[in-house]
Amino acid sequence: MSVSFDGGMDTDFHGAKLALFIGDRLLTILRDDKPGIPWPAHWDMPGGGREGTESGAACVLREVQEELGLILSEATLSWGRI
Structure with a gap:
């Protein structure tokens, strides 16, 4: 199911992550230790938990x-998915 970025279909989720490409490179972060x-000191994509009723x-x-x-x-x- 594709996600609507206007809030149309993105109501059943707890958090969101972003694959952020800079040219041909993927930006990652090192989680706190x-x-x-969850997953301390591991590489991850930026994102996190939902606050209130915000959209994805x-x-x-x-x-x-x-x-x-x-x-x-x-x-x-440019693209999203639940």
Whole structure:
């Protein structure tokens, strides 16, 4: 099932991740090495947990800004899936 970035179909999820390509490279992050978090000290894609009733696009864009300081618009998203 494809996700609608306008909130039409993205209501049943707990978090979102983003595959961010810069040219032919995939941007990844190294997770914190803290006990109690899932997969500490592992490489991951940016993203995280949903806050309230935000859409999938809003969730992933907020997380990217929090984790990387990158401000991306919803128009930069090209594909999504639940």
